[in-house]
Amino acid sequence: MIALPTAVRETVCERAREGRPEEICGVLSGEYEPEGRSRVRSQYPAENVAETPRTRYEIDPEEQLAIFDRLEDRGEEIVGFYHSHPRGPPRPSATDTAQATWPDRSYLIVSLEPLEIGSWRWRTGSEDAAEADDRFEREKLVVE
Structure with a gap:
């Protein structure tokens, strides 16, 4: 489960509307629990540097590291990531799955x-490529 403050939800949704027709993206930080309830405290917007930003998102690696440094300085952990699907459903696309x-x-x-907002956790299977079962699992999203 992931707990998302109303203010963060509104900010991310507004960024998605303003960014249309391109996908927007960013990092979620707060209290991270791998098997439990993660709680978002902050969101860090990032520029979408994908070659085709209308259908893909990519955070520049240097910007991502700078965001990680900022949230670490604030005593927060990486809870996850966010992006928009301006013309698609709130579930991972084949590209999202391939690039997670x-x-x-x-x-x-x-x-x-x-x-609409959906939240998914990326789960990995065996390290043996033949046995790998990498997948997204839908998680409960609670807006507080």
């Missing part, structure tokens, strides 16, 4: 048509 790299973290997705 942070096991057990939350991936919050904002859909704009209609406005």
Whole structure:
């Protein structure tokens, strides 16, 4: 489960509306629990540097490291990431699944048509590629 403050939800949704038709993205920080309830405290917006930002998102690695340093300085942990699907559903796309790299973290997705938010945890299977069962699992999202 992930707990999301109303103010963070509103900020992320507003960024998604303003960023349309391109996907927006950023980092969620707060209290991280791999198997329990993570609680978001802050969101850190990032520039989408993907080659095709209307259908993909990518956070510049240097900007991502700078965000990680800022949230660490504030005593927060990486809870997960967020991005928008301006014309798609609030669930991971095939590209999202192929590019996920942070096991057990939350991936919050904002859909704009209609406005809806979904949250998913990235789970990894065996390290043996033949046995790997990497997948997103839907998680309960509680807005506080």
